Amino acid sequence: MINLLLFPIILPFLFAILLLFFKENIKVQRSLTCIGLLISLVAALFLVAKVKADGVQALTLGSWPAPFGISMVSDMLSALLVTTTILITLFVVLYSFTAIGEERERYFYYPAILFMITGINGAFTTGDIFNMFVFFEVLLIASYLLIVLGGEKRQLRESIKYILVNVISSALFVITVAYLYSVVGTLNMADISVKIAEIGQPGIITVIAILFLIVFGVKGSLFPLYFWLPGSYAAPPVPVLALFGALLTKVGIYAIIRTYTLFFVHDIGFTHGLLSALALLTIIAGCIGALAYFDLKQIIIYNIVIAVGVILFGAAQMNESGVSGAVFYLIHDMLIKGALFLLIGIIIYVTGTSNLRKMGGLMKTHAPLGWMYLIAAFGLAGIPPLSGFIGKLLIVKGAFEAGHVFGSIVILASSLVVLLSVIRIFIYAFWGDPTTVELPKTNRRTYRKMMMPAVALVILSVLFGVGTEWLVPYMTDATDVLLQPSIYIDAVLKE
Amino acid sequence: MEFVMAIVIGILFMAAVYLILSRSLLKIILGTGLLSHGVHLLVLTMGGLSGASPPVLAEGVTDYADPLPQALILTAIVISFGVTAFILVLAYRTYAEHQTDDMNLMKGNDEHD
Numbered sequence: 137m138i139n140l141l142l143f144p145i146i147l148p149f150l151f152a153i154l155l156l157f158f159k160e161n162i163k164v165q166r167s168l169t170c171i172g173l174l175i176s177l178v179a180a181l182f183l184v185a186k187v188k189a190d191g192v193q194a195l196t197l198g199s200w201p202a203p204f205g206i207s208m209v210s211d212m213l214s215a216l217l218v219t220t221t222i223l224i225t226l227f228v229v230l231y232s233f234t235a236i237g238e239e240r241e242r243y244f245y246y247p248a249i250l251f252m253i254t255g256i257n258g259a260f261t262t263g264d265i266f267n268m269f270v271f272f273e274v275l276l277i278a279s280y281l282l283i284v285l286g287g288e289k290r291q292l293r294e295s296i297k298y299i300l301v302n303v304i305s306s307a308l309f310v311i312t313v314a315y316l317y318s319v320v321g322t323l324n325m326a327d328i329s330v331k332i333a334e335i336g337q338p339g340i341i342t343v344i345a346i347l348f349l350i351v352f353g354v355k356g357s358l359f360p361l362y363f364w365l366p367g368s369y370a371a372p373p374v375p376v377l378a379l380f381g382a383l384l385t386k387v388g389i390y391a392i393i394r395t396y397t398l399f400f401v402h403d404i405g406f407t408h409g410l411l412s413a414l415a416l417l418t419i420i421a422g423c424i425g426a427l428a429y430f431d432l433k434q435i436i437i438y439n440i441v442i443a444v445g446v447i448l449f450g451a452a453q454m455n456e457s458g459v460s461g462a463v464f465y466l467i468h469d470m471l472i473k474g475a476l477f478l479l480i481g482i483i484i485y486v487t488g489t490s491n492l493r494k495m496g497g498l499m500k501t502h503a504p505l506g507w508m509y510l511i512a513a514f515g516l517a518g519i520p521p522l523s524g525f526i527g528k529l530l531i532v533k534g535a536f537e538a539g540h541v542f543g544s545i546v547i548l549a550s551s552l553v554v555l556l557s558v559i560r561i562f563i564y565a566f567w568g569d570p571t572t573v574e575l576p577k578t579n580r581r582t583y584r585k586m587m588m589p590a591v592a593l594v595i596l597s598v599l600f601g602v603g604t605e606w607l608v609p610y611m612t613d614a615t616d617v618l619l620q621p622s623i624y625i626d627a628v629l630k631e
Numbered sequence: 632m633e634f635v636m637a638i639v640i641g642i643l644f645m646a647a648v649y650l651i652l653s654r655s656l657l658k659i660i661l662g663t664g665l666l667s668h669g670v671h672l673l674v675l676t677m678g679g680l681s682g683a684s685p686p687v688l689a690e691g692v693t694d695y696a697d698p699l700p701q702a703l704i705l706t707a708i709v710i711s712f713g714v715t716a717f718i719l720v721l722a723y724r725t726y727a728e729h730q731t732d733d734m735n736l737m738k739g740n741d742e743h744d
Contacts, residue, residue, distance in 0.1 A: 266703055273710045280717060292725040293737045296656070299718050303663050303711075304651070310670045310707050317700070318677035 140186055141193045141210035143179035144218045144257045148172060152250035162241050166233060169246040173226040176253075180219040187215045188610065192617060192627035194263065202629045203327040207263035209628055212613035213463060214260040217390060220467050221256050223596070224382050224474040225249060227589040231478050232375040234585045235485070240285050240373070248285070249379065252278035259387050263628055265316065266323045268391065269309050272355070276302050279384060282376045283368065294371035301364040305354035312347040319344070326628035329398045329621050337402035345400040345407045349392065349414075356388025358448065359418035362441050366425065369440075370433045374481030377433065381440050382474035386466060389444060393451045393462065397618040404454055411452040416543055418445030419550045426557035432480045432490040432565075435557050436473070439516065442550055443469040449543060450531035451618075458534025460615040464604075465527030468515075471600060472523060475512045475593035476558075479505065482586050483565055488576040492561060497570025504587065506566040508594050513562060515597050517555035523601035636676040643669035656722050656732040660715070667711040671704045 151172030158164040187193055187210055196205040210218075229249065236245060255275025262268045280302075284295040317323060319340055320331040332341055353361040365385070369377055392411070400407050422441030429435055447469065450462035480490075482505055487495040499506045511522070518524035528551065535544040600607070617623050643665050650662030678700030686698035726732050 270706060277713065284721060287724065289728050292728050296721060296725055299721065300659065303714055304666065307666045307670045311673055314674040314677040
């Protein structure tokens with residue numbers, strides 16, 4: 137089964153095409169989406185087991201020898217990210233049954249999600265830089281549909297901005313690939329790494345490294361390129377927001393981590409120093425935003441920005457603790473952001489508003505929601521038994537080892553701000569006198585149906601925190617490939 | 632030849648940036664069109680403009696143009712075509728809904744204003 141690593145890409149694609157034929161039949165849409173995602177999840181889990189047992193899986197499409205055909209490469213990092221992506225999508229789809237509304241479901245909502253998953257999984261798995269551009273476009277075009285679906289005034293306005301920013305950054309991506317091609321004359325990522333090592337990273341390659349940082353920084357919302365994110369993400373309905381917040385920026389982060397550990401490793405002082413500095417500024421900008429708003433969505437959206445900074449700061453250290461911390465934190469952040477967005481979606485459903493000042497006293501009426509939110513909030517801040525702890529601990533440890541004392545302090549201080557921002561939601565929404573706030577009439581059964589996937593994601597994130605010891609061997613495998621590009625290169629260019 | 636192309640592409644990028652920074656939505660979309668033209672020409676130029684004959688196998692020809700950039704450009708063209716079609720329709724819908732094509736007027740926060 138050498139094709140195993142293609143299954144998480146092809147299966148959602150296949151089911152998305154099938155769904156196009158059942159536009160009006162919502163029951164078929166829902167069940168086919170769930171079946172497709174479940175089968176993909178099983179395939180992804182098999183892939184993780186296979187990578188764990190046999191090392192990096194590489195496949196060159198059409199049996200062309202490696203640098204000439206398109207290579208697909210699945211190392212532990214991409215296998216884990218693919219699995220997490222499918223898992224989160226499954227829960228968001230279950231949540232969508234009650235939250236998204238039939239009108240949207242009838243207009244290709246589920247096919248768009250599956251096409252987006254195809255693009256995301258493809259971008260995580262590809263071993264060819266131009267192919268990565270194509271998969272980026274696949275996920276972006278699907279996300280354009282998801283962000284505008286419904287056609288409310290605000291959605292239209294914000295999606296114009298979102299699409300323009302992404303069109304420009306895609307153009308920059310192609311420009312960068314063209315420059316890289318003119319220097320090294322190849323598109324295969326393993327081969328590019330070999331060629332850059334041969335010419336010893338002259339100045340032009342460093343320029344290309346910065347261009348890649350700009351391109352992926354726009355996708356991954358790095359300071360000062362995150363300006364589009366808060367407005368655009370607040371426009372679509374909550375399930376779409378959860379998908380975007382949990383998955384889309386992480387593709388940009390993955391691309392930065394991949395290129396900065398595989399290609400540009402010969403002038404670390406400049407490129408990775410710049411990345412660390414930008415990551416710290418990203419954290420600070422995110423912290424300011426997270427404290428500035430009294431809007432549920434905006435607070436969690438700015439927490440995405442903070443997490444981007446934390447992950448990239450860890451990855452920029454280029455030592456074992458820093459990088460493995462970044463991998464831990466990346467997967468934790470996908471799970472916890474998914475869970476948090478689903479939970480605040482329920483809060484917005486229950487109270488009918490996303491303005492913190494207009495709610496209060498939910499603990500008396502919706503106690504399970506309150507406790508689940510509190511667990512997710514503590515997990516996000518990184519309180520020890522929960523999932524955010526180990527990643528941040530390793531990142532701080534890596535920063536101290538690399539001599540970045542100031543950076544470590546910023547990260548630790550940012551945890552306090554994160555905790556303050558999410559606990560403020562808890563205090564405003566759940567404490568206080570319930571009689572002062574009038575809740576709109578809501579369906580208790582809908583509420584319970586929305587709770588189930590959210591609770592499942594929270595439990596998963598708790599398990600991720602408690603089961604850290606069990607996950608360590610997988611994370612070590614992921615870190616080894618990132619820190620020793622030769623493993624990756626040997627797997628792709630085996631002959 | 633590459634030098635001339637570089638200058639021309641630079642002018643295209645300049646015009647694209649100028650148009651994208653303007654207030655009218657349609658001008659911005661024209662700007663993205665120019666930007667994608669510049670990008671595609673850049674890929675062609677960066678692949679090298681040396682080859683003498685088109686990349687089709689023929690008897691007795693040894694000096695072909697590099698086929699790879701041409702395939703990349705073809706891919707990028709259809710992608711930017713799809714996105715441009717989408718964004719044009721989106722601009723139309725936005726105009727119908729907001730009654731303006733001035734980007735400066737399309738701001739604000741619906742929930743708290």
